[in-house]
Amino acid sequence: MAEKNSLLKFTGATKYVLDEELAKIVNISMELEMPLLLKGEPGTGKTMLAHAIAEALDMRLIVLNVKSSMKLVDALYQYDTLTRLNDSRFGDSKRDVSNIEDYIRMGKIGQAFVSDERVVLLIDEIDKADTDFQDDMLDVLDQMEFDIIEIDKTIRAKHRPVIIITSNAKKDLSDPFLGRCNFHHIAFPDPDMMRKIVSVHFPDISRDLMESAIKTFYSLRELRGIEKKPATRELINWIRALRADPDFQVKDLVKGEVPYLGVLFKKSQDYVIARQAVSRYRI
Amino acid sequence: MFVNFFYTLRQVGIPVSPTSFLTLQKALSKGLINSIDDFYTAARAILVKSERYFDLYDQVFAHYFEGAELKQPDAVELTEIAKAMLEEWLKNPKELADALGIDEAKVNP
Numbered sequence: 001m002a003e004k005n006s007l008l009k010f011t012g013a014t015k016y017v018l019d020e021e022l023a024k025i026v027n028i029s030m031e032l033e034m035p036l037l038l039k040g041e042p043g044t045g046k047t048m049l050a051h052a053i054a055e056a057l058d059m060r061l062i063v064l065n066v067k068s069s070m071k072l073v074d075a076l077y078q079y080d081t082l083t084r085l086n087d088s089r090f091g092d093s094k095r096d097v098s099n100i101e102d103y104i105r106m107g108k109i110g111q112a113f114v115s116d117e118r119v120v121l122l123i124d125e126i127d128k129a130d131t132d133f134q135d136d137m138l139d140v141l142d143q144m145e146f147d148i149i150e151i152d153k154t155i156r157a158k159h160r161p162v163i164i165i166t167s168n169a170k171k172d173l174s175d176p177f178l179g180r181c182n183f184h185h186i187a188f189p190d191p192d193m194m195r196k197i198v199s200v201h202f203p204d205i206s207r208d209l210m211e212s213a214i215k216t217f218y219s220l221r222e223l224r225g226i227e228k229k230p231a232t233r234e235l236i237n238w239i240r241a242l243r244a245d246p247d248f249q250v251k252d253l254v255k256g257e258v259p260y261l262g263v264l265f266k267k268s269q270d271y272v273i274a275r276q277a278v279s280r281y282r283i
Numbered sequence: 284m285f286v287n288f289f290y291t292l293r294q295v296g297i298p299v300s301p302t303s304f305l306t307l308q309k310a311l312s313k314g315l316i317n318s319i320d321d322f323y324t325a326a327r328a329i330l331v332k333s334e335r336y337f338d339l340y341d342q343v344f345a346h347y348f349e350g351a352e353l354k355q356p357d358a359v360e361l362t363e364i365a366k367a368m369l370e371e372w373l374k375n376p377k378e379l380a381d382a383l384g385i386d387e388a389k390v391n392p
Binding site for chain 2: 027031183184
């Protein structure tokens with residue numbers, strides 16, 4: 001119950017605006033000890049959620065950034081043969097060369113298992129890895145243990161970590177994988193939610209700036225032919241840029257000028273389309 | 284229990300696995316679900332694994348708990364479904380080519 005309270009408390013306290021639905025899902029997943037898989041447009045705060053949970057529950061956050069070439073064992077542990085060879089050649093370290101265990105380094109999942117306290121384990125962008133990696137990883141997370149082959153030792157998790165997995169849906173995840181997770185899709189925030197998010201990031205923002213920035217932002221998202229629509233992250237950065245510019249005035253936005261368009265549109269084609277639209281319609 | 288709810292979900296084509304249904308039972312018995320809103324959220328997170336099915340889930344939920352009529356998909360939805368299926372097939376041109384028994388090069392535009 002303490003967990004629930006702290007989760008609810010942090011809604012307003014930190015830089016993450018949590019909707020009630022997601023809070024419920026997070027709590028249920030923690031109770032059921034199941035990983036929570038988050039999907040959603042890039043820049044809608046999937047990764048931020050893990051940070052927010054760690055902060056609110058006062059737990060350490062361990063981030064595993066998945067890369068396409070990654071092997072599962074890299075995430076578990078590494079046997080540092082090179083250092084061992086070096087030590088055996090020069091023998092000037094305190095490590096015991098005949099003891100292989102001295103040369104085993106824990107990977108991110110390994111660290112989460114051996115930690116003395118319960119941690120939040122964020123597995124970021126799981127869809128980059130191949131299916132084998134995904135399935136094998138969930139096996140490890142299911143069993144909460146893995147073997148270190150070199151020293152024939154089983155590492156068992158001291159505390160089951162809170163596991164958050166994010167996916168940008170570049171590739172579909174396999175059915176067995178999905179079967180072992182709870183799922184939530186973070187919908188793009190509506191303007192009301194967006195006002196809350198903006199005011200959490202900029203508590204002293206003026207009403208005029210917020211209203212016109214959000215209005216412009218949503219109409220820019222409506223443009224046709226845009227490949228990567230600007231998301232929450234872009235809006236926050238854009239408002240930061242606007243506020244940092246001493247020459248900027250809110251009435252420019254109302255007039256239809258959009259400075260710093262490059263902050264919102266990061267692909268050059270998108271930028272060109274947006275630039276044209278802005279000069280044509282004066283949105 | 285909500286066994287019928289489970290079967291209705293499957294009937295409309297949402298791939299709900301028995302394992303996840305058992306997980307939902309576990310959540311219920313642990314007392315994690317205390318209102319219909321909780322049930323809606325929890326059951327969706329546990330049973331439905333893709334946002335593609337959220338709409339269908341909403342319909343089944345309204346049908347089961349509020350007696351709303353479970354309507355047949357209309358023309359617009361059918362187009363959507365067809366589009367989704369087509370996209371699914373086009374992900375793997377080779378499989379499609381094999382299934383049709385033609386050369387893969389012909390399938391690729």
